Amino acid sequence: MSWQGKAKLPTQKIVNDINTDYVISGRYKFKIQDPNELAKHVMEDLDPDFYSRLAPGDFLVAGSNFGCGSSREQAPMAIKYANIAAVIAKSFARIFYRNCFNLGLLAIEADTDGIAEGDELEIDLDGGRIINKTKGREIKIAPLPRTMQTLLADGGLVEHFKKHGGFKI
Amino acid sequence: MGKTIAEKILSNHSGRDAKAGDIVIADLDFMIGQDGTSGVAIDSFRKMQARKVFDPKKIAIIIDHSSPSPNEGVSAIHKKIRDFCLEQGIKLYDVGCGVCHQLTPEQGHVVPGDLVIGADSHTCTYGAINVFSTGIGSTDLAAGMIAGKLWFKVPETMKVVFTGKLPAGVYAKDLILKLIGQIGADGATYLALEIGGEVIDALSVDARFTISNMAIECGAKAGLMNADAKVLEWVKQHGDKKPAPQTADKDALYKQVVEIDVTSLEPQVARPHQVDNTCNVSAVAGTPVQQGLIGTCTNGRLEDFQIAAKVLKGKKVKTGTRLIIAPSSTEIMMAMIKDGTYQSLIESGAVPVTPGCGPCVGTHNGVPSDGENVISTANRNFLGRMGNRTAFIYLGSPATVAASMIEGRIADPRKYL
Incomplete structure (x- = not known):
């Protein structure tokens, strides 16, 4: 599988420790149930212009420990409904990582240093690489754990449960 | 193995x-x-x-x-x-x-x-x-x-x-x-x-x-x-x-x-906007604070309020600051009422809210104003956590929060014990 899109970096830099409060603030997640409305506030506290810079199919690119903090599933939900195709980070906090695949959202671990705002990227999952077309270089990506491949292939945990009637991982 | x-x-x-x-x-x-x-x-x-x-x-x-x-x-x-x-x-x-x-x-x-x-x-x-x-x-x-x-x-x-x-x-x-x-x-x-x-x-x-x-x-x-x-x-x-x-x-x-040998450990404070941005209380002592919070799933238990009440005993929350207290359960609130902790904290100027998460997550019960500093016993000090992205949140123990409320600035609790 492969995806093409532009890199979008919160604050236009590679930032470490972006927590789920930044992805979607408690001010919104407690009262808004419509994911399309939540998506409009994605990353707002950290980078108020972030949502307005997005185009469908973009990749959210960050540093290490992305998604730390709160377990709120509204965080990957806001990212998904902002039409971001994948999150690429040096590393992920575990609850967020799991929530991404439960929602069928691709999260990829890779060395993101050297990726800049607007870079044209291609994620080549089978080839285990990201091609940075703008910079003309390739970045190796860690293979997805088997459980995550299963959840992604099924389109998330809801679809997985509907298909198998329980866990089949 | x-x-x-x-x-x-x-x-x-x-x-x-x-x-x-x-x-x-x-x-x-x-x-x-x-x-x-x-x-x-x-x-x-x-x-x-x-x-x-x-x-x-x-x-x-x-x-x-x-x-x-x-x-x-x-x-x-x-x-x-x-x-x-x-x-x-x-x-x-x-x-x-x-x-x-x-x-x-x-x-x-x-x-x-x-x-x-x-x-x-x-x-x-x-x-x-x-x-x-x-x-x-x-x-x-x-x-x-x-x-x-x-x-x-x-x-x-x-x-x-x-x-x-x-x-x-x-x-x-x-x-x-x-x-x-x-x-x-x-x-x-x-x-x-x-x-x-x-x-x-x-x-x-x-x-x-x-x-x-x-x-x-x-x-x-x-x-x-x-x-x-x-x-x-x-x-x-x-x-x-x-x-x-x-x-x-x-x-x-x-x-x-x-x-970790704790024998010479000082009270710790996490500075804005990350929990791992910690220091000894002496490094930030004197920083003005406008709001304090004692409560949350981290430090909202009977012992926490007893410690705070001991620090605040006979003293008042400094004018111009407010101290919000949120017991972690009804049982805790009842125990605080029974042993006098609740009354003692109120006499010192603390403001109790409903047992629950209080203002920790920024939805209610004390959203800070623009540019304000908060000292809290919660577990997170992320930018915007308490509902205002221009506020600054410091984390410490109930004793540190209580001491800071007396002075209206971050203070070492050891002088009040």
Whole structure:
């Protein structure tokens, strides 16, 4: 599988420790149930212009420990409904990582240093690489754990449960 | 090779000889959701076309994060939760009962050796009573409610040993802030912590909850401690479920061992906007603060308020500042009323709010103004956490918050003890 899109970096830099409060603030997640409305506030506290810079199919690119903090599933939900195709980070906090695949959202671990705002990227999952077309270089990506491949292939945990009637991982 | 506590609990619940790195599907003893996450869990439950939860007695939902409701949006979510609990026969803790991570152990739902999930990242709190409890997302909670099981990657374990003697004026909160500052916000990502040592042995169970509560702030999946005599007595007083305590084998394999001698530890403060941005209180003493908060799932227990009341005894919250206190449960509030702590804090100028999460998550009960500094006993100081992205949040112990309220600036509590 492969995806093409532009890199979008919160604050236009590679930032470490972006927590789920930044992805979607408690001010919104407690009262808004419509994911399309939540998506409009994605990353707002950290980078108020972030949502307005997005185009469908973009990749959210960050540093290490992305998604730390709160377990709120509204965080990957806001990212998904902002039409971001994948999150690429040096590393992920575990609850967020799991929530991404439960929602069928691709999260990829890779060395993101050297990726800049607007870079044209291609994620080549089978080839285990990201091609940075703008910079003309390739970045190796860690293979997805088997459980995550299963959840992604099924389109998330809801679809997985509907298909198998329980866990089949 | 022997096993860690995490490996033992996950083995016992999966019927497998589970080792770190294995993927297991394990039976759950209990699970919880709160008002910020259960709405989505109910949506996922419906989308999964489920009709009944596997066992309503093993589930509780707690309305605590934004409670009582401050607006119609939240009210709609609360109603959805109430309707679901009624329909499924699930235990509901409605507005004012308290914080999920106080109620779950306090009401006897979890005991040593249990495997527990919660749609809240601070579910790791019950590690203090030897429960493998971990935060998950809403759809995982929905899957758990349907199947009674969840898949887990068995984590490797980091052993943390606190040695020496805790100095006066230094508390559990300072220990965990010290650890997080030392290993960093991702220092224990994907790992379970096993926390022990003579310093932990000497702490009350209440104080131990403070430490396990913040395991997630260094990325840990669980913050496990041994169930000693104090824990077993505590558990006996809070319910009738039979505990099955687990201890690590002597030859258990640890990814890392961290030893911290606390003998000369100072009170710790986490500076804005990251929990691992810690320092000695002396490094920030004198910083003006306009609001204080004592409460939350980290430090909203009886002992916390007793310590704060002792610091504030005969003194007043400085004019121009406000101190919000949020007991973690009705039981705690009643105990505070009974022993005079509640009255004493109010006489000093503290402002009590409904038992629950209080202003910690920025939805109600004390959103700071632009540019204000807050000193809080909560577990997170992220930008915007309390509802205003231009405010600054410092974290410390109840004693540090109380001392800072007397002066209207961050202060070392040791001079008031």
